[in-house]
Amino acid sequence: SLTIRNDIPGNATSPIQYGMMYEDINRCGDSGIYGHMLRNWNFQASDAGEKPTTEFWSAIGDGSSIELDIKNGLNDANTNSLRLDVADSTTRKAGVSNEGWWGLRVQPGEKYQASFFAKSTGYTGPLNVTLETSDGTVVASAATSESLTDEFQKFEVSLESTASDVSIDNLFVVSVDSAEAAGSSIYFQVFSLFGETFEGRENGLRKDLAESMQGLNPSFFRFPGGNNLEGQTIDTRWKWNETIGPLEDRLGRMGDWSYWNTNGQGLLDYMYLVSLQYCLFRSHRKQYKMCEDFKIEPILDVYAGYSLTGVSVPESDLEPYIQEVLNELEYLTGPADSTFGSLRAADGREKPFNINYIEIGNEDWFSDTYEYRYKAFYDAITAAYPKAKIISTADQKSRLWDIFDDHYYANITEMKSLFSKYDNYVRNNTAIFIGEYGTHVNGCCNGSPANLEAGLGDAIFLTGMERNADLVHMIAYAPMFKREGHEQWNPDLIHFDTETVWHTPGYYVLSEWSKNRADTILQVDHTDGEFGPLYWVAGSNKETKQVFIKVANIGDSEQTVSINLKSLAVHTEGIARVITGDSLDLENSKDKINVKPEEYIFNLNSASDFEYTFSAYSATVLVLHIQ
Numbered sequence: 304s305l306t307i308r309n310d311i312p313g314n315a316t317s318p319i320q321y322g323m324m325y326e327d328i329n330r331c332g333d334s335g336i337y338g339h340m341l342r343n344w345n346f347q348a349s350d351a352g353e354k355p356t357t358e359f360w361s362a363i364g365d366g367s368s369i370e371l372d373i374k375n376g377l378n379d380a381n382t383n384s385l386r387l388d389v390a391d392s393t394t395r396k397a398g399v400s401n402e403g404w405w406g407l408r409v410q411p412g413e414k415y416q417a418s419f420f421a422k423s424t425g426y427t428g429p430l431n432v433t434l435e436t437s438d439g440t441v442v443a444s445a446a447t448s449e450s451l452t453d454e455f456q457k458f459e460v461s462l463e464s465t466a467s468d469v470s471i472d473n474l475f476v477v478s479v480d481s482a483e484a485a486g487s488s489i490y491f492q493v494f495s496l497f498g499e500t501f502e503g504r505e506n507g508l509r510k511d512l513a514e515s516m517q518g519l520n521p522s523f524f525r526f527p528g529g530n531n532l533e534g535q536t537i538d539t540r541w542k543w544n545e546t547i548g549p550l551e552d553r554l555g556r557m558g559d560w561s562y563w564n565t566n567g568q569g570l571l572d573y574m575y576l577v578s579l580q581y582c583l584f585r586s587h588r589k590q591y592k593m594c595e596d597f598k599i600e601p602i603l604d605v606y607a608g609y610s611l612t613g614v615s616v617p618e619s620d621l622e623p624y625i626q627e628v629l630n631e632l633e634y635l636t637g638p639a640d641s642t643f644g645s646l647r648a649a650d651g652r653e654k655p656f657n658i659n660y661i662e663i664g665n666e667d668w669f670s671d672t673y674e675y676r677y678k679a680f681y682d683a684i685t686a687a688y689p690k691a692k693i694i695s696t697a698d699q700k701s702r703l704w705d706i707f708d709d710h711y712y713a714n715i716t717e718m719k720s721l722f723s724k725y726d727n728y729v730r731n732n733t734a735i736f737i738g739e740y741g742t743h744v745n746g747c748c749n750g751s752p753a754n755l756e757a758g759l760g761d762a763i764f765l766t767g768m769e770r771n772a773d774l775v776h777m778i779a780y781a782p783m784f785k786r787e788g789h790e791q792w793n794p795d796l797i798h799f800d801t802e803t804v805w806h807t808p809g810y811y812v813l814s815e816w817s818k819n820r821a822d823t824i825l826q827v828d829h830t831d832g833e834f835g836p837l838y839w840v841a842g843s844n845k846e847t848k849q850v851f852i853k854v855a856n857i858g859d860s861e862q863t864v865s866i867n868l869k870s871l872a873v874h875t876e877g878i879a880r881v882i883t884g885d886s887l888d889l890e891n892s893k894d895k896i897n898v899k900p901e902e903y904i905f906n907l908n909s910a911s912d913f914e915y916t917f918s919a920y921s922a923t924v925l926v927l928h929i930q
């Protein structure tokens with residue numbers, strides 16, 4: 304039996320207990336959450352980070368051809384262009400087409416915004432912009448209102464789909480009347496195509512993937528990595544200043560996960576992402592203030608002089624790298640008339656952001672230079688931003704930290720022992736940030752399925768962390784996304800392809816644990832031996848007047864538990880949110896969701912005593928309403 308002790312004081316939880324860790328891995332940036340639908344849109348490098356090519360583009364119209372033109376660049380960031388040499392064709396159509404990221408999704412009635420820069424030698428008419436099925440059926444079309452000249456100019460059009468079904472076997476086409484333009488050359492650079500983005504933001508997020516993030520009810524957002532912050536080499540680190548401003552000024556880089564990153568989604572775009580809110584849940588329950596009152600706390604991870612081939616910036620050379628971070632912080636937080644704050648204002652965001660959490664590096668236990676690097680970054684950052692909470696990623700003795708980032712990629716046996724990892728941990732006014740966690744089934748981090756076993760491992764882990772919520776202030780899963788078939792790390796929380804998105808059992812566990820938040824963790828006394836197969840935590844929330852009992856059952860049989868609420872009287876109708884299945888191997892796929900939360904109403908015998916039977920292989924949140 305479990306006795307939930309409201310008769311003695313509990314431990315306060317952190318207001319930002321659950322959140323998100325994001326980096327571009329598993330093709331989840333350019334081909335994922337970043338809503339830009341075109342591939343190789345500015346010809347800065349090949350997908351593999353080699354010399355630029357025309358890959359993913361084709362010529363339309365017999366006789367017409369395309370080539371990468373290195374003499375007709377748009378600007379310093381884009382020093383070449385896609386040249387179309389027009390020949391008259393039997394179809395009277397000549398143009399360029401892009402195949403998108405493993406297809407291009409067209410949805411019934413969806414509106415699209417397209418833009419590109421173009422100029423021509425020999426043709427001065429307008430351009431047609433179309434979305435077409437691969438067999439040439441036009442499903443959206445618009446013509447530019449301006450005509451081409453011999454100088455680059457930006458063209459923008461809006462399109463609306465007339466398609467009756469969702470499809471991905473489509474092309475983006477820009478074309479001319481080949482009879483009128485025959486013999487001319489047309490030069491293109493910096494294309495963009497967006498469908499409906501999250502909250503309609505320009506250069507924004509793919510809506511369905513952003514809604515998946517919302518579904519985690521996140522309170523913080525750690526970015527931009529992970530490994531993808533650090534670069535394989537010092538020079539290929541993520542550089543904030545190359546990710547801001549108009550798309551035509553951004554420089555891509557070779558990402559750490561073996562593919563080119565365009566940086567079309569940059570620092571300011573990430574900051575707008577922190578305006579994601581779980582409004583539906585909050586207003587639906589009418590338990591909270593309006594969602595406008597809420598915000599997601601950015602956890603800014605800054606490059607700290609270490610890159611993944613094991614190279615560190617020597618102590619004597621750190622100064623410019625530290626200055627780079629101070630400039631980044633001024634860009635985000637400085638007044639609009641400061642040197643870097645004025646760049647932010649020019650980029651459309653007058654009002655400074657607050658950056659309350661700064662993480663120095665990532666997983667710096669890999670290096671033996673963190674002592675001097677942490678000290679140098681810590682001193683400079685805290686001198687300029689004394690109120691910021693500083694996160695250390697490895698044990699070092701040079702300076703203190705406010706928060707320590709621990710990462711756990713573990714199998715279920717290890718998750719069971721991590722359950723109590725922080726029970727007797729010294730509380731010394733610092734906090735723990737679980738910046739990355741995930742349960743693997745057959746070894747980290749290749750090919751391990753995101754099945755029910757992994758989800759229940761996560762539930763055991765989260766439950767252990769919540770029991771220590773006075774110490775463990777923030778928790779995030781990693782990696783958050785994978786494009787199906789392009790994963791580089793398994794398991795992952797949210798799976799998607801060009802057409803759609805689906806969620807893993809671990810996603811649902813995190814979502815339930817995050818949506819049902821206690822402000823106080825209550826002591827639970829138990830009489831039936833140790834943890835396992837049941838793992839539990841209980842807490843209450845003053846504002847919502849709720850008690851939450853979260854239980855993972857990793858056993859293959861159901862478990863009936865008598866529960867006594869001490870000094871608590873609740874309504875005798877409770878809610879159970881249950882994630883379960885009859886086999887640990889169950890996985891969700893695009894075609895079949897086998898595991899997802901189900902809600903049940905159950906009756907309690909009395910206001911403070913009841914029995915509940917936890918299903919085999921289950922993660923359950925019992926929600927009780929205090930009288």
Ligand code: AHR
Binds near residue numbers: 739
């Ligand atoms: O989440 C995948 C990787 O795991 C992260 O990039 C890194 O921080 C960790 O090693």
